[in-house]
Amino acid sequence: MTHAQTIEPAHTRPAPTGRPGVPFGRQLRAELRKLTDTRAGKWLLIAIFAATPLVVAGVLLIADPKNLTYGQLVNYTQSPERILLPIIGILTVTSEWSQRTGLITFTLEPNRRRVLVAKLSATLVVGAMVILVGFGSAAIGNLLGIALRNGAGSWAFGVAGYRDIAVVLIVGLLQGLAYGMALLATAVAVVFFYVVPNLSNLLFSSVSGLKDLAPWLDLDNAQAPLYLHQVSGRQWLEFLTASLIWVVLPGVIGVVRVLRTEVKSS
Structure with a gap:
């Protein structure tokens, strides 16, 4: 009589259904590095950081001493930042498609929402650095104005001034990011960003019947009160509507x- 040996099936661990994503800190560092790895991004950042002190130097040379105040210098320094900063937002997104690196990015991190959050965070980090450089350059310029040209040297600016300038610059940066995501092509997004809003401003300024609607529908008109640092509740609502x-x-x-576009390798 023989006895059949029964072998119990081994209990195997179920196969993992997914894999852990790239740690967000690493992903954020990668997105920050992308902004400086490309020739366009590197020279753009150099241009922004160089233009701000150059503007301060120019103001110190030609401005009337009574106009050499911290508030005036901030107004001058934010001008190049307002023009160039949105391009950083555009390049943050469009570089993935224009340089064909999107396939690598979305292979390493298939969750495109996490990639977009990392890009948004990297853009805001760079934007905050640029804004701080602007405020710092204005402060140094004010001290030099007092020492070298006997400038007025007023430091009156207030929390509202910092808030309003920061809001204008950050909104411009986010607008560039939005256009970059919507168009996914650097040249098209840059042209669209600078041409279409200017056409809108021209339309609302030249057509008398539309002037009352301009603060609600045109972003440039809605931002104007922020430069005066005396924004009423109604003006904040107009700015919010135009920003939407x-x-x-x-x-x-x-x-x-971005979530639905197919990424091509060539």
């Missing part, structure tokens, strides 16, 4: 497009 049209709406369209 020119920043949030393109941003939503851009997010949908």
Whole structure:
């Protein structure tokens, strides 16, 4: 009589259904590095950081001493930042498609939402650095104005001044990011960013019947009170409405497009 030996099946661990994503800190550092790895991004940042002190130096040379105040210098330093900073937002997104690196990025991190959050965070970090450089350059310029040209040297600016300038610059940066996501092509996004809002401003300024609607529908008009640092509740509402049209709406369209666009290797 033989006895059959029964072998119990081994209990195997279920195969993992997914893999852990790239740690967010590492992903953020990668996105920050991308902003300086490309020739365009590197020279753009150099241009921004160089233009701000150059503007301060120019103001110190030609401005009337009574106009050499901290507030005036901030107004001058934010001008090149307002023009160039949005391009950083555009390049943050479009470089993935224009340089064909999107396939690598989305292979290493398939969750595109996490990639977009990292890009947004990297853009805001760089934007905050640029804004701080602007405020710091204005402070140094004010001290030099007092010492070298007997400038007025007023430091009156206030929390509202910092808030309003920072809001204008950050909104411009986010607008560039939104257009970059929506269009996914650097040249097209840059042209669209600078041409279309200017056409809108021209339309609302030249057509008398639309002037009352301009603060609600045109972002440049809505931002104007922020430069005076005396913004009423109604003006904040106008600014919010215009920002929804020119920043949030393109941003939503851009997010949908990034999440659904097929990434090609060639």
